[in-house]
Amino acid sequence: MSEAPVSAILVSYHSGAVLWRALDALKAQRGLREILLVDNGNPPNVGAELDRLAMADKIRLIRSERNLGFAAGCNRAAAAARGELLLFLNPDAVLMADGIAGMLGAMQDKPQPWIAGARLVGADGVERRGGRRGELTPSRALGDALGFGSFNRHRRPLPPDPIELPTVSGACLLIPAADFRALGGFDESYFLHVEDIDLCRRLRERGGTVWFLPQIAVEHEGGSSDAPSLAVERHKLASFRHYFRRYYGGRPDAAIVMALIAARHALRAPFLRLSDRHRIRDSDL
Known part of the structure; x- marks a missing residue:
């Protein structure tokens, strides 16, 4: 080497x-x-x-x-x-x-x-x-x-x-x-x-x-990026879905987990969207 x-x-x-x-x-x-x-x-x-x-x-x-x-x-x-x-x-x-x-x-x-x-x-x-x-x-x-x-x-x-x-x-x-x-x-x-x-x-x-x-x-604190939080969360959701389908696609527990992940995303989405709007507004000041 x-x-x-x-x-x-x-x-x-x-x-x-x-x-x-x-x-x-x-x-x-x-x-x-x-x-x-x-x-x-x-x-x-x-x-x-x-x-x-x-x-x-x-x-x-x-x-x-x-x-x-x-x-x-x-x-x-x-x-x-x-x-x-x-x-x-x-x-x-x-x-x-x-x-x-x-x-x-x-x-x-x-x-x-x-x-x-x-x-x-x-x-x-x-x-x-x-x-x-x-x-x-x-x-x-x-x-x-x-x-x-x-x-x-x-x-x-x-x-x-x-x-x-x-x-x-x-x-x-x-x-x-x-x-x-x-x-x-x-x-x-x-x-x-x-x-x-x-x-x-x-x-x-x-x-x-x-x-x-x-x-x-x-x-590694994380959260330093100014990329839209909602878009990041959507990519994360899609990645978890892909992983669980790939390795556990036919299992009921995988379907339950994917449904819970999707529900969590749906609950967080309005708050992330609002946070992104505030960040954009503040950056324009």
């Missing part, structure tokens, strides 16, 4: 100011070969700043004429990546100092295929949900919705060492490029959300392992 084997991939669409912090943290990492940033349709001022960074730094800018979605944007960048390993990082995720070196050290002796994920924390250092997760099943989804599920495991004691789990978060996900390509990349049927859960599942079904690295922290 080369001294700088990692291609970092970010997909940006109205990502907010934290994008610049995420890029600064990445550029300081040991083990980084390149940054590939997919501009999925940012405002003109953000696009101009990305152009400037691409000329001055080791950032390779990939532009799309339309918003491809997260999965398709990642796949497009992965096809152009030159690194032996791919690090998928959300544009609002700030990787700790020497995070890449730590991930490489933790995974150097693990047999392929594998995926490695990190601990997600807020600005206060408290672990957030999503970094370590179980298998997503209808019963676990229902349990999590009711507050007693075992899909998200961030409230459990933090393990002292890397631990094998069913699922980690795509907010910071490391995978050998050969393994990613052998899986066919992310399933582009997911426009936004759940593509990471699906990728972990497909890798395990092929005999691979998924690892949670508790010593690697990523600051």
Whole structure:
């Protein structure tokens, strides 16, 4: 393996100011070969700043004429990546100092295929949900919705060492490029959300392992994007429906979960629509 084997991939669409912090943290990492940033349709001022960074730094800018979605944007960048390993990082995720070196050290002796994920924390250092997760099943989804599920495991004691789990978060996900390509990349049927859960599942079904690295922290508050909240929620709903149909389509419990997800969306939609209107009005002031 080369001294700088990692291609970092970010997909940006109205990502907010934290994008610049995420890029600064990445550029300081040991083990980084390149940054590939997919501009999925940012405002003109953000696009101009990305152009400037691409000329001055080791950032390779990939532009799309339309918003491809997260999965398709990642796949497009992965096809152009030159690194032996791919690090998928959300544009609002700030990787700790020497995070890449730590991930490489933790995974150097693990047999392929594998995926490695990190601990997600807020600005206060408290672990957030999503970094370590179980298998997503209808019963676990229902349990999590009711507050007693075992899909998200961030409230459990933090393990002292890397631990094998069913699922980690795509907010910071490391995978050998050969393994990613052998899986066919992310399933582009997911426009936004759940593509990471699906990728972990497909890798395990092929005999691979998924690892949670508790010593690697990523600051990931979420909610920094100024993309319309209602549109994001609709994509999330569609992604969960696709996942449950794909893996549990004929089961009654899957139908119940999908109905509950749809009902939750219907209840939240008026509030999200109102929030989006207020945000647009405030930005025009």
